[in-house]
Amino acid sequence: MSDAPSAPRRALAPATLAVVAGRPDRVPDGPLSTPVVPASTYHAGGPRGYGRFGNPTWDAFEAALGTLEGGRALAFASGMAAISAVLDTLPVGAVVVTPQHAYNETVRTLRERAAEGRLELRQVDPTDADAVAAALPGAATLWLESPTNPMIEIPDLAACAAAAHECGVRVVVDNTFATPLLQRPLDLGADVVVHSATKYLAGHSDLLLGATVVAAADDAGYAALQRRRVSGGAVPSPFDAWLALRGLRTLPLRLERGQASAAELSVRLTAHPAVTRVRYPGLPDHPQAELVGRQLRGPGAMLAVELTDGAGAADALAERCRLWVHATSLGGVESMLERRRRWPAEPDSVPAALVRLSVGVEDVEDLWADLEQALG
Numbered sequence: 001m002s003d004a005p006s007a008p009r010r011a012l013a014p015a016t017l018a019v020v021a022g023r024p025d026r027v028p029d030g031p032l033s034t035p036v037v038p039a040s041t042y043h044a045g046g047p048r049g050y051g052r053f054g055n056p057t058w059d060a061f062e063a064a065l066g067t068l069e070g071g072r073a074l075a076f077a078s079g080m081a082a083i084s085a086v087l088d089t090l091p092v093g094a095v096v097v098t099p100q101h102a103y104n105e106t107v108r109t110l111r112e113r114a115a116e117g118r119l120e121l122r123q124v125d126p127t128d129a130d131a132v133a134a135a136l137p138g139a140a141t142l143w144l145e146s147p148t149n150p151m152i153e154i155p156d157l158a159a160c161a162a163a164a165h166e167c168g169v170r171v172v173v174d175n176t177f178a179t180p181l182l183q184r185p186l187d188l189g190a191d192v193v194v195h196s197a198t199k200y201l202a203g204h205s206d207l208l209l210g211a212t213v214v215a216a217a218d219d220a221g222y223a224a225l226q227r228r229r230v231s232g233g234a235v236p237s238p239f240d241a242w243l244a245l246r247g248l249r250t251l252p253l254r255l256e257r258g259q260a261s262a263a264e265l266s267v268r269l270t271a272h273p274a275v276t277r278v279r280y281p282g283l284p285d286h287p288q289a290e291l292v293g294r295q296l297r298g299p300g301a302m303l304a305v306e307l308t309d310g311a312g313a314a315d316a317l318a319e320r321c322r323l324w325v326h327a328t329s330l331g332g333v334e335s336m337l338e339r340r341r342r343w344p345a346e347p348d349s350v351p352a353a354l355v356r357l358s359v360g361v362e363d364v365e366d367l368w369a370d371l372e373q374a375l376g
């Protein structure tokens with residue numbers, strides 16, 4: 001398998017790598033794309049051995065994602081399987097510094113492990129560098145999302161990683177919202193990247209998949225996570241890995257379209273009387289504009305709005321939409337929205353009237369017309 005075509009004259013751009021990375025070697029009559037290899041076991045004598053230890057279709061997905069993130073990837077059955085594998089590598093009693101807002105199942109899992117005495121948590125506002133620094137001494141891991149789900153806050157990953165490493169703390173970044181096309185946490189000092197490949201990477205709302213990525217030189221980190229995958233058994237189906245790789249090939253186009261529409265919609269929503277606040281990193285007056293410009297290659301296609309008339313108005317918006325899909329999840333070709341506080345696990349600090357929007361690839365005027373009629 002090739003990471004890129006042989007002997008490129010210059011470094012390939014991410015949009016090209018998304019198309020070419022992880023392709024089979026170019027041989028006459030060989031397929032252009034890695035086939036699905038459904039196999040629970042393999043003939044003896046090779047390095048793979050058994051279906052839970054490895055699969056050629058996972059390898060292709062991992063090569064592509066690893067190339068885009070600048071590290072070595074491992075595919076898992078879901079984002080939570082990848083996240084749990086990372087948490088499983090921590091010793092009992094380890095201190096984890098966690099953001100106040102993050103994917104709610106991640107927060108819940110951390111809290112459950114803390115209640116069971118397996119971990120100790122220190123919750124911080126990840127955009128407050130002093131608070132992060134104060135929480136680091138004695139910790140094992142700093143857990144970050146950028147942007148955070150669902151508040152769209154941007155922690156300064158480079159600054160957080162530098163402070164963490166001074167204290168010997170490992171840094172994990174959930175890069176699901178930004179994707180490696182907009183943000184490469186390993187380059188900014190992160191030790192582990194986790195993904196819900198269910199979302200943007202696969203991009204079609206038809207499978208669950210997760211991944212971890214560590215730096216190419218981090219053999220110990222890679223081996224520890226690979227070992228958890230084998231023992232935990234949360235392995236992906238080869239077919240899902242194949243679909244995700246197929247989806248990944250068009251990630252640059254999907255993201256470009258979703259981002260352009262999100263930028264336009266965020267401006268129009270800001271001016272709408274039913275909306276009190278729009279959270280989107282691409283807004284010209286965003287309070288973290290300097291950091292956004294430095295850390296992200298683009299503001300992405302995720303935004304959140306707060307409605308003037310409260311939670312009832314937010315629910316009504318979600319219910320009145322005809323084109324936008326009222327559903328949880330994000331990063332698909334179809335635009336989706338939901339009021340996040342409809343989930344009891346979402347913390348009270350997330351406004352009750354906050355609606356999270358994942359902008360897909362539909363025509364932006366159709367998306368706006370639907371939002372406008374639904375806002376009433």
Ligand SMILES: *Cc1c(COP(=O)(O)O)cnc(C)c1O
Nearest residue numbers: 078079080103149176196198209
């Ligand atoms: C959805 C999501 C997850 C969990 O991924 P699954 O594939 O649903 O298990 C983790 N982190 C973020 C930021 C997510 O949006």
